[in-house]
Amino acid sequence: QVQLVESGGGLVQAGGSLRLSCAASGRTFSSYTMGWFRQAPGKEREFVVAISWSGARTYYADSVKGRFTISRDNAKNTVYLQMNTLKPEDTAVYYCAAKGGAVLTTPASYNDWGQGTQVTVSS
Numbered sequence: 040q041v042q043l044v045e046s047g048g049g050l051v052q053a054g055g056s057l058r059l060s061c062a063a064s065g066r067t068f069s070s071y072t073m074g075w076f077r078q079a080p081g082k083e084r085e086f087v088v089a090i091s092w093s094g095a096r097t098y099y100a101d102s103v104k105g106r107f108t109i110s111r112d113n114a115k116n117t118v119y120l121q122m123n124t125l126k127p128e129d130t131a132v133y134y135c136a137a138k139g140g141a142v143l144t145t146p147a148s149y150n151d152w153g154q155g156t157q158v159t160v161s162s
Contacts, residue, residue, distance in 0.1 A: 040065070040151055041063050041064060041067070041071060041137050041151045042065070043061055043062070043063050043064075043137060043153035044061070044062050044063075044153055045059060045060065045133065045134065045154065046059070046060050046061075046062070047156060048156030048157045048158045049157075049158070049159070050159045050160075050161065051125055051158075051161070053125060053126055053127055053160055053161065053162050054124060054125065056122060056123045056125065057122045058120070058121050058122070059119065059120040059122065059135075059158075060118075061118045061119075061120075061153055062115075062117050063117065063118070063137065064116070068113060068137075069092060069113035070092050071092055071138065071139060072089060072090070072091055072137070072139070072141065072142050072143070073111060073118040073135060073137055074086065074087075074088065074089035074090075074136045074138070074143075074149055075087040075118075075133060075134070075135055075136075076134045076136060077129075077158075078131055078134070078155075084134070084146050086100050086144040087099075087100050087103055087107065087120070087133070088103060088107055088120065089144060090109045090111055091142050094110065094111050097109055098144060100144075102128075103122075103129075106122065106123050106124045106125075107122050108121040108123075109121075120133070120135075125158075125160045127160045127161065127162045128160075131157075132156065132157050132158075133155060133157075133158050134152055134153055134154075135152075136150075136151060136153070137150065137151040138150050138151075
């Protein structure tokens with residue numbers, strides 16, 4: 040089990056950028072696939088992006104391709120989400136999550152979750 044704490048959310052104008060961080064506890068962070076998900080009010084939690092344990096493989100939702108970039112620093116037990124060219128429809132609570140094994144995009148596949156950080160994009 041790993042404990043996750045997100046940070047970096049906030050209010051930004053459309054077209055702006057934010058960088059989210061997710062700090063993980065535990066010595067086995069480097070073995071986990073990490074994912075970012077988001078949930079807007081009244082909507083289901085949706086996949087945003089995931090990264091394999093080594094960082095060699097990444098998968099993006101079509102809605103964020105070309106705008107968001109995931110990365111990880113296993114020495115710092117941290118995964119990052121750089122979000123550029125933000126749109127009002129990106130407004131949501133963003134969660135990071137961890138799982139063992141292959142990169143998957145379904146929330147139910149992830150075992151450990153952070154508390155979330157709010158991202159609000161104004162038009």
